[in-house]
Amino acid sequence: MILLEVMSSLRKSIEESVEACQRFCNVEFEIPKINLEFPELKIHGELSTNAALVFSKKFLLSPMALAEIMLKNFRKPEYIEDVRVELPGFINFFLSKSFFKKVLLDIDENLENYTEKNKKNKKILVEFVSANPTGPMHIGNARLGALGDSLSEVLKFAGFDVYREFYVNDAGNQIKKFAESLAARYVQIFDPTAKFPEDGYHGNDIKELADKFEKVHGSSYSNCDRKILEKAILDYALPKNIKNMKLNLMRYKVRYDNWFHESSLYDSGEIYSVLNKLKDGGATYTMEGALWFRATAFGAQKDEVLVRSNGIPTYFAADIAYHVNKFLVRKFDICVDFLGADHQGHIPRMRAAMKFFDIDDSRLKFIIVQLVRIVKGGEVVKMSKRLGKAETLGDFIDQISVDCSRFIFNMQDANSAMDFDINNTLKNDSNNPSYYVKYAYVRIQSILKKFSEIPDKKRLRFELLDSEFEHKLILELSKFPHIINEVAALMDPTLLARYAVNLSSVFHKFYNADKVRNESVSLSNARHFLCLQTAKIIKIILKILKMDIPKEM
């Protein structure tokens, strides 16, 4: 869309003028990507570059002197009306009136087919939440869910072929422990003195599952072989837990294209073939009965166990197979893994493993999501291993508005720990930024209702939209595709939610300053059209962020 076109032609023009300076001054260096910014102040134009400040040293010139020379060699691209050099060496660009007109027409005509027109022909797999099915999910999963789901939606909108996946850890050690814990609780129903494994899962949910199992099967398993009991109770409990996770995630508006089972890597033998490739490639060694991966040979700080001395492969081994499956079997171009901060140690070893398989580092993105602390009335709610009622995802969803909490999570950078005050931030009132955005939308809707017909855009006098806030609003609207690109480039969905708040703010200011329905018919029509396009952008953002689109509030 138009802003992106202007930005790219502007970058090209700037580059050419730097090249001209290079020839003139007989200086050679490779020109990096030209940095374009959106200045705060109107007197600095709508776009600006610090290129002269950045390159001045290479020319042995002052930034101002270089900027002046660049200006002399500058070819103005379309839609740029004026170029000015400003202290200490910025070059500022002023957009033409035709640009502002073009922005509105662009949204009107091209927003609906944005995705089709921007098809990227690239497959991206986004894996997020992937909580252990051995117990209920917690609040941190809500943050992972909100961020992962929103990023996926943005990428999809941007034209990528996006595939959402939940990795179900239904194999290996922790499932063994899960089964043992369940069996022990079941046996305790009949013999309260029976032992419970030291390292088992002590949570109340295990007891509840065992009780339910007893309700169905009575004592029929109480005297059988322990292994048979473990298998039976696991087969009963695991699907229940997984179903429960699906249910809660669905309530949180998170849906997956696929639930990938770790166990399938064992069934298909992929995990063993991956282990063999690592062995054959000389990337492993045996020590104290365990099979180790030489992660240090591939850039990691320490080596890692792949197969324990008891013969059971580690989670890490299965995860290597899983990633090999993503990249080499299903041929995804890019894989994004959302990880809780407590899994950060996983990154270097996974990168090391991918290096062994010759998978380019840039194709695997990790997004670390820092922990969430729940605060209630100023006090931190402790997160213990024995999950109390208020700490599970299900109970969290009971207490809050899904839209609000998703929006809050989408506003805050993944990489900073956050305090979540259930009492204050999640009320359905003006304290919540999601209402600010929704309100802007509702306000527009009620304005639109006052007009009996949609203005004929061929006869609109766009040049009338020339007030401070009309200007700002159109400029803000023009940035939407740029924001989408930024989210995709930085894999940071928070940019979109913050943009939504900014855009709403500019709209509210415009609303207060300029009356849409006024004495002048041409001006009213032009502003009507501006409102229509603003509503379109807000609506599509609400859709992308999976928020309800309100008619009234």
Add this chain to the structure above:
RNA sequence: GCGCCUGUAGCUCAGUUGGAUUAGAGUAUUUGGCUACGAACCAAAAGGUCGGGGGUUCGAAUCCCUCCAGGCGUGCCA
């Protein structure tokens, strides 16, 4: 000890990858604006040694060093 992350207004957080006389929002506090297209909004005041100290340069909240405080890792857990 080592590794990753964090420290910005009373509180919750931004800060465009080193830029624009005065470091920004929201919230809380004080104040002004509905006989108006919806006041769930707008406007204004007040609020800061950007954790402390060094350094790098035309220029630092941003980069480097060091110290302080907190979170998370550092398992043949996941």
